[in-house]
Amino acid sequence: MIVHRRLLRLSGAIKAPMAACVGLGLAVSAAYVAQALLLAGALAALARGDHDTAITLLAWTFAVIAGRAVLLWARETVTVWAGALVRARLRDRLVERLGLLGPAYLTEARTGSVQTTVVDGVEGLDAYFSRYLPQVVITFCVPVVLVGWLFTVNAAAATVLAAAVGGVLVIPRLWDVTLLRRGRARWTAFADLAADHLEAMQGVATLRAFGAVGRLGAGLAARAHDLYTTTMRQLRVSLVETGVSAFLVQAGTAAAVLAAVWSSSPGAGPVFAVLMITAECFRPVRQLSEYWHAGYLGITAVDGLQELLSAEPAVADTGTRTAFPSHPEIVFDRVTFTYPGASAAAVRDVTFIIRAGETVALIGPSGAGKSTVAALLQRHYDPGSGSITIGGSPLADLPLSRLRAGIAVVAQDTYLFHGTVADNLRLARPDASDADLERAARDADAHAFITALPDGYATVLGERGATLSGGQRQRVAIARALLADAPVLLLDEATSHVDVHGEQALARLRRGRTCLLIAHRLSTVRDADRIVVLEQGRITETGDHDALTAAGGSYHRLLALQETRA
Numbered sequence: 001m002i003v004h005r006r007l008l009r010l011s012g013a014i015k016a017p018m019a020a021c022v023g024l025g026l027a028v029s030a031a032y033v034a035q036a037l038l039l040a041g042a043l044a045a046l047a048r049g050d051h052d053t054a055i056t057l058l059a060w061t062f063a064v065i066a067g068r069a070v071l072l073w074a075r076e077t078v079t080v081w082a083g084a085l086v087r088a089r090l091r092d093r094l095v096e097r098l099g100l101l102g103p104a105y106l107t108e109a110r111t112g113s114v115q116t117t118v119v120d121g122v123e124g125l126d127a128y129f130s131r132y133l134p135q136v137v138i139t140f141c142v143p144v145v146l147v148g149w150l151f152t153v154n155a156a157a158a159t160v161l162a163a164a165v166g167g168v169l170v171i172p173r174l175w176d177v178t179l180l181r182r183g184r185a186r187w188t189a190f191a192d193l194a195a196d197h198l199e200a201m202q203g204v205a206t207l208r209a210f211g212a213v214g215r216l217g218a219g220l221a222a223r224a225h226d227l228y229t230t231t232m233r234q235l236r237v238s239l240v241e242t243g244v245s246a247f248l249v250q251a252g253t254a255a256a257v258l259a260a261v262w263s264s265s266p267g268a269g270p271v272f273a274v275l276m277i278t279a280e281c282f283r284p285v286r287q288l289s290e291y292w293h294a295g296y297l298g299i300t301a302v303d304g305l306q307e308l309l310s311a312e313p314a315v316a317d318t319g320t321r322t323a324f325p326s327h328p329e330i331v332f333d334r335v336t337f338t339y340p341g342a343s344a345a346a347v348r349d350v351t352f353i354i355r356a357g358e359t360v361a362l363i364g365p366s367g368a369g370k371s372t373v374a375a376l377l378q379r380h381y382d383p384g385s386g387s388i389t390i391g392g393s394p395l396a397d398l399p400l401s402r403l404r405a406g407i408a409v410v411a412q413d414t415y416l417f418h419g420t421v422a423d424n425l426r427l428a429r430p431d432a433s434d435a436d437l438e439r440a441a442r443d444a445d446a447h448a449f450i451t452a453l454p455d456g457y458a459t460v461l462g463e464r465g466a467t468l469s470g471g472q473r474q475r476v477a478i479a480r481a482l483l484a485d486a487p488v489l490l491l492d493e494a495t496s497h498v499d500v501h502g503e504q505a506l507a508r509l510r511r512g513r514t515c516l517l518i519a520h521r522l523s524t525v526r527d528a529d530r531i532v533v534l535e536q537g538r539i540t541e542t543g544d545h546d547a548l549t550a551a552g553g554s555y556h557r558l559l560a561l562q563e564t565r566a
Contacts, residue, residue: 017082021134024075029142031068032283035061036276043272083130090122090305097309104314104380108340112195117308120190121301127294135291139169139284146281150274157260157274161281164252168285171248172241182237186230187301193223238293245289249282314340315382319399324406325391326487327356328514330377335386337376346372347537349386352530359515361525363558364534370518373534374492377516379403390488408486410509412493414477416465421450422457424465424476428484436483444479444505446472478505489515531555 038061045054095118098105106114143165150158200207200216207213253275260274335350347369354360362370375381376388379395388395395403408428416424425437432440437457441447449472453459465473481489489510510517519525526545533541533554540554548555 017078017085018129018134020078021075021082021130022137024071024078025134025138026141028068028071028075029138029280029284031064031071033142033146033277033280035064035068036280037273038064040272040276047272079130083126086129087122087126090125091118094118094122094305094308097311100317101311101313102315102380103375105311110195110199112198113191113304114308115198116191116194117301117304120194121187121305124301125305127291131294132288132291135284135288139288142284143281146277150277154260154263154270154274156263157256157278160259161252161256161274161278164248164255165281165285168245168248168252168282172245172289182230182234184303186227186234187304189223189227189230191304193220193227196220196223242289245286249286253278253282315379315396315400317400319397319402321393321397321399322402324398324402324487328391328406328487329356330354330488330514330516331387331389332373332376333387333389335373335376335383335388337372337381337383339372339381345384345537347376347534350534350537350539351386352532352539352542354514354516355529356514357512358529359510359517359527361517361519361528361531362534363519363525363531363555365558366520367536368534369537370534371492372537374490374516374518377490378407378409405484406486407488407490408481408484408513409490409492410474410477410481410506414465414473416461416468416473416476418461418463420455420458420460421453421476424461425457425480425483428480432483437479440479440482443482443508444475446475446479446505449475475505478509482509487513489513491515491517491519493518493520533558 038057042054042057042061045051045057098114098118147158147162147165150161197220200220204213207216256278257271257275260271331353332350336345336348338345350369350373352360362373364370372381376383377395379400382396390398390403390406398406417427422434422437425440426432429436434457438447441450441457450457450459461467465476468476491506491510517525517528525531528544530542530544531548532539533548535554541548541551543551543555549559
């Protein structure tokens with residue numbers, strides 16, 4: 001029997017459902033034992049010619065069978081309920097953990113691998129927790145009790161049966177270490193294939209555009225063959241284990257009956273009792289083997305689950321300040337940050353101020369460090385040196401939930417979930433009324449196209465908002481930010497898909513808020529209160545549009561380059 005300590009720690013919140021499964025399992029086993037003893041007595045009575053006693057015992061046997069049917073139904077119902085509870089609670093823990101780890105973790109992990117762990121790994125743990133672990137307890141209790149009782153009936157048969165049960169439980173375990181090792185190799189191959197397949201599905205348009213569908217298909221076929229090979233290796237070991245277990249069960253049953261025949265006093269009663277009890281002694285052992293294989297997928301996924309649950313977030317949530325400043329001033333003071341594993345700093349000695357109600361534009365070529373500044377402001381990472389304050393206090397003084405609730409973000413790649421337009425808007429404020437949604441959509445110039453959709457605000461959007469245009473998705477994001485009504489606004493390339501109406505909506509969104517505007521298009525930053533130019537992680541210029549244009553420095557060169565390309 002393999003019981004993983006790490007998986008037992010995961011089961012802390014589901015002890016009550018597991019206890020219910022154990023209790024009903026023991027009740028079912030007791031019913032099987034009662035049936036066996038009644039049948040043994042009936043057979044012994046028939047052998048003596050006592051038909052009345054045999055009929056009475058058989059009638060009680062049928063009553064026990066009927067009662068056992070009810071217990072089996074109850075056990076299966078509770079097992080299904082416990083399994084659903086296990087999946088729900090584990091997935092809640094994993095999703096909560098992913099939320100705590102944040103984007104910093106997901107930038108290093110493959111989405112497909114994480115998805116496989118959260119979906120398939122947890123699905124496999126259903127059988128492990130709701131069936132295998134309760135059966136471990138039952139397998140320990142039932143044979144011990146039956147063998148102990150059998151010693152009072154026939155000591156020789158009980159001794160043989162005890163040795164046989166011990167052999168069935170111990171000898172096949174010699175293969176389990178190999179099976180588990182190959183199972184982990186299979187899980188790795190399965191997760192790699194799932195990750196590659198998800199990326200292929202998400203990038204199918206790009207693959208077709210570059211004629212790479214065939215090449216990627218060949219790569220997926222190779223991954224699939226690797227999964228097939230590891231699965232066949234695993235099955236070979238599993239079949240050996242199953243064959244050995246079946247042989248030991250049959251051999252143990254025969255040996256126990258023979259011992260009873262040789263050592264019994266005249267009369268068939270003790271022999272029938274040994275025969276029936278031996279079958280019931282091995283029943284929990286056989287079921288344990290079945291449930292082990294049913295929960296095997298979850299056992300092999302334990303490394304991925306543990307890696308996710310034990311991963312440390314990039315920043316510690318230690319803030320105690322309860323109130324987010326209503327009119328915050330944001331100060332970056334000599335901030336330097338290097339991504340984990342990188343050889344060079346992404347930003348170096350970055351210093352600038354966004355005063356309350358101001359809009360500061362952050363511009364620069366790709367790779368200059370603009371998105372890093374945005375990530376640091378949201379505390380996806382902490383600076384290696386320097387400090388960032390908001391309202392005069394370090395960012396770390398605010399709990400992460402409070403900090404991020406105070407910053408509304410409109411990004412270049414707006415993520416819309418598969419759900420209604422209203423559902424996507426209410427991500428910003430779940431308690432928002434329909435009137436609140438409409439008001440925000442009107443301010444974002446999104447109400448007109450939303451009402452033109454087949455079901456208006458109740459229209460179900462495709463995954464990632466694929467049924468909307470880029471500009472429409474951006475205006476939904478603006479409406480969502482308006483609904484959040486946060487005092488700080490972060491516009492990260494938010495103007496990349498917007499039209500004139502979208503730019504007007506963004507101007508309304510910025511009004512009265514402390515805003516950091518990140519943009520490549522310099523035409524969108526002309527009316528910013530101040531412009532900060534980043535190059536290679538350093539600030540090279542700061543000023544308004546007219547002053548920077550007249551200075552003829554980095555901003556002027558970027559502006560001239562864009563005008564030339566236009």
